[in-house]
Amino acid sequence: MAETRVNVELLADRPEFVEPLAALRFREWGPEPGRERLADYVTVTAGEAGREGLPVTWVASARAALVGGVGLAARDLPQRRDRGPWIVGAVVAADHRRSGVGRLLLAQLERHAAHLAAARVYVATGGDAVAFYQACGWAVDERVPTGPDEHATVLSKAL
Template identity: 30%
Template sequence: MDAESFEIARLTEESGLSNTIAALQFAFWGALTGYSSATDYEQFLCRAARSGQLPEVLVARRGTTFVGSVNLLASEMTIRPALSPWMAQLFVPGNERSQGVGNALIDAAVASAAKLGYQRLYLYTSGTLPGYYASRHWRPIEELEYLGKTRVIMVYDLA
């Protein structure tokens, strides 16, 4: 397999990846995952793996190697409960970045939300990332303080 080839599929309990994803993402984001520990976050991932709707976790793998994931959530930002669904926790390990994994995961999340019948998909981000998402056709709709930092809420129109 060349460096670019990977596949994206919904997280399943059988994959055995919940622990890996929880450990990596919780180490990177901590409470921004929405959970107080990697164990609690892993339990969420296991529930998502059993879910037929949202939440949904999409996982990129190269063979059996985890190369990234993204979550689709019914709600993400507690101060904007009317917005739904959300793309969250887009994560690609450092050694796998710049190989198209993140872009492919975004495309898969957009396709999944559209397949579920949603008209829009939301995310929040900060720093230099709004520019990255804007280049992928996301539009900023609000800038606000959330969890101690300036965040940008962005929307992707699915219809």
């Protein structure tokens, strides 16, 4: 089977991916505070389609179809406003996981954060994603309460 080429580009250069990326995120995480509907995800994702500064998002595509995306923002966890920048909205389509797409997106994000003179980058996540970030050289910093009986694992990586 031939290997499929994956392209990583700024969302700003692929505005047709705003809605598919928002839909992928909505399917993955469902309603959450501030993003109860798909339309809310579209609005947030469209706001990440910048070229300079933060927030900024990259998308991965294969055969002209969206397969993932990752954003970089100044803030994420309200409990940790003293840190940043943060990875936000990282997602890879289920049928493209474990194929290197996440690593490609993360590498691009890390290069951009270094370009912005960030010394360290953070992510708040949970589940299987914790092991993914650790495999990419990220270290667990702490677990932060995010609600009743809910926690996020905060990881970081020096650049």
